[in-house]
Amino acid sequence: MQFTQIKVTGMTCGGCSSNVTKALNAVNGVVNVIVSLSDANATVEYDEKLTSPEQLKLAIKEAGYGVDNTDTSPPSTGKGCCG
Ligand SMILES: [Cu+2]
DSSP states (O other), X not given: OEEEEEEEEXXXXXXXXXXXXXXXXXXXXXXXEEEETTTTEEXXXXXXXXXXXXXXXXXXXXXXXXXXXXXXXXXXXXXXXXX
16 A cells, blocks of 8 residues: 655635545545645555556546646636535
8 A cells, every 4th residue: 555645726625625535535446535624635545556646636636626746727627616
């Protein structure tokens, strides 16, 4: 198992952090997710044979949020918050 920490941009409330948590948990190979809204940060434990940090970041982006080291722009999908 591997741990990675990913900076997540665009989270504004608990609904957002739970969206990110759900998106990461849906990735095959992810075994544990801790999302901190105040730190804008996701800590993910994953099986490196099944997934990669790139896929985790993609899942965050698909949920409508940003990951800081590849994309500093605000979320563009419009799904950002709890609606
Ligand atoms: Cu929200």
